[in-house]
Amino acid sequence: MRSDDLFTSLETIVGPGGILTSTADTAAYNLEHRGNFPGRALAVVRPRTTAEVSAVIKACAHARTPIIPQGGNTGLVGGSTPDDSGQEVVLSLERMRRIRQVNPLDNTITVESGCILQSVQEAATAHGRMFPLTLGSEGSATIGGNLSTNAGGDQVIRYGNTREQALGLEVVLADGSILNGLSPLRKDNSGYDLKHLFIGGEGTLGVITAATLKLYPLLRQQATAWIAVQDARQAVALLARLRDVLGDRITAFEIMARATVDLVLRHFPDLQEPLPGSRPWILLVDVSDTSVRYPLQEEFQLALAESMEQGLILDAAVASSERQSQTMWQIRASIPEAQRKEGPSLKHDISVPIPRIADFIDATVPKMSAIVPGIQCITFGHVGDGNLHFNQSMPPGMAKESFLAQADAIHDLVHETAAHMQGSISAEHGIGRQKQEIFMHYKDPVAISAMYRIKAALDPENLFNPGRLLPLRNS
Template identity: 50%
Template sequence: MTELLTALRAIVGDSHVLTGEADRAPYEADWRGRYKGRALCVVRPGSTEEVVQVVRACAERGVAMVPQGGNTGLVGGGVPHTTGNEVVINLSRLNRVRAVDPVNNTLTVEAGCTLATVQAAAVAHDRLFPLSLASEGSCQIGGNLSSNAGGVHVLRYGNTRELTLGLEVVLADGQIWDGLRGLRKDNTGYDLKHLFVGAEGTLGIITAAVIKLFPQPRARAVAWAAMESAEAAVALLSEVRAACGERLTAFEIVGHAALELVLQHIPGCSDPLRAPAACYALIELSDPAADAALQEMLQTVLSAQMEAGRVSDAVIAASGAQIAALWALRENISEAQRKEGISIKHDVSVPVSRIPDFLRRADAALREAFPDLRIVAFGHVGDGNLHYNLSKPAAAENADFVAQTAVVNRLVHDIVVGLGGSISAEHGLGQLKREEITRYKSSVEMTLMRSIKQALDPHGLMNPGKVL
């Protein structure tokens, strides 16, 4: 290990090999505090060539590596184990925008660029990079790619996978795969980039990417609508889609319990409607044409749905400040839950048409098993992704309830999979769900995944113990 540290310092410089306990600490724990490991060291390469040399130095000595971006993940995928013999390779110094091609609508960026930096680079050329996450000021595009991040605009633009045209990847033996191609058509065999998107750093280290850009929206309209059931929310989604087409950018659902927590814990937030409802929809339309009559479109469809009895009340934002205020009700749910206390969290997806079935079945099963349960359900109903978080209102009871996480997960996940869904919609598997997934994926799928891992990382040095 001493020899390895000497080699790493020669590659990146003494100041970029962190060995002290205090220096390593920020890189050894996830931001929620759920996972805390211990690394041999943290290495911060400043170029793809330095990543190559670091990987080769580790591989030659059989030392495991943990690729890490902004460390904002939710499943422990970027955190080392407690063994103290893994090298964390943090990519924050790979933060250059390499190229912008406004005509091709592509941006070539290094993995350590924060999502906010990528968004700003697009805006500087009057373009949009549509990935939008609450952590965009600190999460990095390499991590977004490695976890196939979702967010609030998947309904219109797709996951990170759909936003990616090409990758540059350092493989487990230190070779570079240069797939930085900005092509929308390339039918020349296996599309290798899809192996690395969503692989959580277990197959190689993404060092750069070519990503898609879109026209910058000139007009936006945002509404907050109240309904008495998830069935009404899904029906409203269909009506808005039919009336507004591709202008529908986001359609989020917020249960009443989630809104209550935001109003209780987040200063400056207020209920925009007169009376409470079972659930709410946050709807956003956008268009590159500045004169698009988006508010009128929303007004027409919401008025029709109120007459049909599906929507009990609604408000349409009349200014940018009001748009921000409505979005704050959705974006602050996680922070409000953090302030309220620990809960059992689920990131699941089902076909959009089955969302009401899932909520009805899961609510009933859990309340039968755990009376007085508080269910905080919210998420991206437009693409079938729900965050389904559970706790007891009383702190003393909640500690006992959280100890039943395995039982709760089995109830929720069995219902999800029974409806044709997934137990991880956008957060990934990491350490959190690597065992749980074996219950729900077929033996064929697991064998294929292990075969791919064996082919690309035969010695198991890339982020071991994550995903598989």
């Protein structure tokens, strides 16, 4: 089919405002927000209903035109943008933003996949419930993107990843058929639980059009602490201790290396560190409770004082106001921007078993300094998930080319060490187009083979996101 004919078919389905073809109109969809992976879409199609998504998919399948599903385009691995062939259609879910139902009795919410995460949180709150997924990108990322990347975030320690929030999905398959799995059931053992194929599938198996998600009681008390510890080993020991005392009321347990905090303070001089002194590692810990019966802050302070007596903490400051808590979190949230301002950096998104976090750091940091003397290790992450954003910034004064010439040696060291410790080369952001080589290198070949067979069964013509996640192969 000629592209003119495809445009006509698509316009008939989605209406004149639903298809964008000019360079100016498609520019924002062609580029991920950091400017990486620039591409050129044949067209951007913006359906309004599941039936329209189905018809769009049928038309593209008929024209043998690949489809790139796109939500908020905040993904970090090049999975949501077209390549530069000018042959791929971006299917944007941005006109499917309806909250279909909130059911406080059932503790569920059913939303269309183009809903912005923040609006799902707000809809839940308006009904006296809480949707727990929180990300730095929550003002732009969509539920469809969160599901497709199985997004994590700050509260995974208590509530789990996006996968744990999904009860049912509505998905349009490669032949245009609609898999209506919008079930609110918490128990259903009638056959394969198909939703799990699409969660974390990075848009390679189908287009998610709606989801039924779990809701939780509102949090009525919260306390935040800025805690100094000697090293990551102490951080893990403290987490175990606080869990003994506070149970699952620990809602976030973030770690930051000294170099990370210093980088933020250097680029954002208005921010003030809550504790004096240059302590080697900082933890940012949130605890929260759904009940107001017992004062949580006192219990938290007591637990921290006991931990200090036991030698697990160097120093700690508990926020005395909401504003102080926000300032603490602002330091954490400013890390990516501080790294951007600092200049060239290398980024890794690895996980290892929680007890091995310190071993991982010990096994990599000294070797990195041997490869690039003066390298700045901008380490931070989620201790409770064993997930480190293990980034490195260029030493001040070094030539960019010299730094980047060592990138492969650093990447290899990080990934090799994580794999050796039974870790993952991608804990949060996924594979997309960015991490395929290391994915193919480190993933179990039996798992890779099974993934290709699932892809072939559900998308035999390779319509959805071809060459993303699973590299194309001649067959």
